[in-house]
Amino acid sequence: MRCHLRIPPRLVPYLLLAPALGFIVLFILYPLGLNLYTSFQHRVFTEPTGNRFVGIANYLAVAKDPTFWLVLRQSAVWVVGSLAFQFILGLALALLLNERFPARGLYRSLILSPWAISGVIIAIMWKWMYNPQVGVLNEILVRLGLVGHRLAFLADPSTSLPAVILTNIWRGTPFFAVMLLAALQAVPAALYEAAAMDGAGTWRRFLHVTLPSILPMVFAALLLRTIWIFNDVDLIFVMTDGGPVRASETLATFLYKKASRDLDFGMGSALAMVMFAILMTITAFYYRAFRRSDRIL
C-alpha cells in the first residue's frame, strides 16, 4: 500500500501554484522593486565601493541629458512607424487569410515563419541584404532603376532608422495578422448574412460589421505590440547598434547599453522607471480610447 502525505485539500491549489508564483516573485516582481530602489542610488558596477543614495539625482540627470530627449523622439518614430505598417499590412493579410483558398494551412505556416526566427538572425539576414557593396536590395533597386548608385542604408543617419523599421515590419506583420485573424474568425456569419440582406456592399460590411466586431482585439493587439516594439532591443542592437551617431538609438537600446556596456546601474534603473511610466501612460490612453470607441460604434 502506498502512503500519502496528508495535505489539507484547501491548501492543494496554493501548493500547486507555489513554484510558478515563486519564480515570478523572485525573478520578476522582486527585480522590479529592486529597480525602483536602485534608481535612487549612485551605482556603477565597476566602482563597487561607490554605492550611495542620491535621491532623484539620476532622474534629474536623465531629464537634463539631451540624448534622452533625442532617443525618446526616435522611440516614438520607431514605435509609430513600425506599428502603423504592421497594423495596415497585418489587417490586409488577416482579411486575405480569412478567405478560402487552396493550401491555406501551409500558406499560414510559411507566412508566420518570421515569428519563430530569432531577432539576431532576422537582423543578420537584413543587414546582409542592406549591404552597401554586395547587398541584394541595392542590386534590385539599381536594376529596377529606382536608384542611381548603391546606398549605405544602415550607415547613413537619414536612412538607418527607417531601414530597421522596415525589418521590424517584416518581423511583426505576420503575428499581427494572426491575432486579427483570430478575431475575424469569431465574427458570427449571421451578422454578414443580415448585412448582405440589407443590401450592404463589401466596404459597408467591413465598416459596419467586421470592424466593430474585431475592435476589442484590434485595441488589445495594438497595445501589446506598442509595448513590445517600445521595448524591443535586438534588431537595432545587432543591425546598427543605435548608430550611426545615435541616429537609430531608441530608449530601450539606450537603456540596454547603459546597463550592459557602461554598467551604470543607477542611471539605467532610472531610465527603466521612466520607460515604465511612459508605458503606463500609453496603456491608460489606449484604455480610454477603447472605452470611447465602444460608445461610438
Added chain:
Amino acid sequence: MRQRNPWRLATLYLPLAGFLAFTLFPIYWTLATSLQSEMAVARLPIHLIPRELTLENYRALWSFTRFDRFFLNSLLVAGTTTLLTLAITTLSGYALSRFRFKGKTFIFFSILAIQMIPLVMIVIPLFEIFIALGLARSRLALVGTYTTFMITFCTLLMKGFMDAIPAEIDEMAMIDGCSRLGALFRTVLPTIKPGLVATGIFAFIYAWNELIFAVMFLNSEELMTLPVGLYSLVGQFVIKWTDIATGSIIAVLPPLLLFAYIQRYLVQGLASGAVKG
C-alpha cells in the same frame, strides 16, 4: 459567394503571392548565401539565383569555429528551460483549471498582467540578483530567467488545454484510488499530450532564440548560446557573411521545424489570453 476569376486573382491571389514573396525572400537569400563560396557572394553582378552551389561552408563551420559549442549550449539551455517550464506550469495550469480557491481571480489576472511588463526593465536588477546568488555568468541564470518569462504564457496555455477536457475524468480516477496528483499525472497529462508538447515547444523556441539577456549574462565563448555566438560573429572587424549565413540557417532550422508543428496552437492560445509576440 462565388466571384469572377479576374477579380479574385487581383484581390486575393496576387496580394497573397506578394506577402509570401516578401516574407520568404530574406530567408531564401540567407540560404542562397550559405550555399555559395565566399568569393562568389563578394562578386558583382549579383545573381538572384546562384550559379555554383557548395556545401563547403557547412563543413567548415563545424570544423573551424566554436559553432558546435554554441549549438550544444543552446540545446542545454533551451532543453532545461523546456523541462522546468513544463514541470512548473503543469502544476500551476492544473490549479487554475480545476480548483476554486480564494484569490484565484487575482492570481489569474496578475498572470495576465505580468505578461505586459517590459522585460528589458529588469535586466539590471536580475543581473544583480544572480550575482548575489553566485550564478552570474552562468547558463543556470539564463535557464532561471527564461523559465520565469515563459511561466505566465505557458500557465495560461496549459490551463486552456486542461479546461478543454472534462473534470469528470479526474474524479473517476480519484474514485479508482488515485490521489489528486495521481489523477493529474495518470489521466489528465496523457489526455492533453499534444498540448503538453506544444507548450514545451513554445518554451524551447523562446529560450533557443533569446539574445538580450544572454548577452548580458554570458561573457565567455565557452558558455555562449547560438544567438550570442552569431552576434559575436557580426561584431567582428572582418565579417565573413557566408559563415554567418550558414550559422543562421543551422540555428533557424530547429525552431522553424518545431513551429510548423505548433502554429495552430498559437492561434488557440491567443483565444485564451496567452500572448507571446
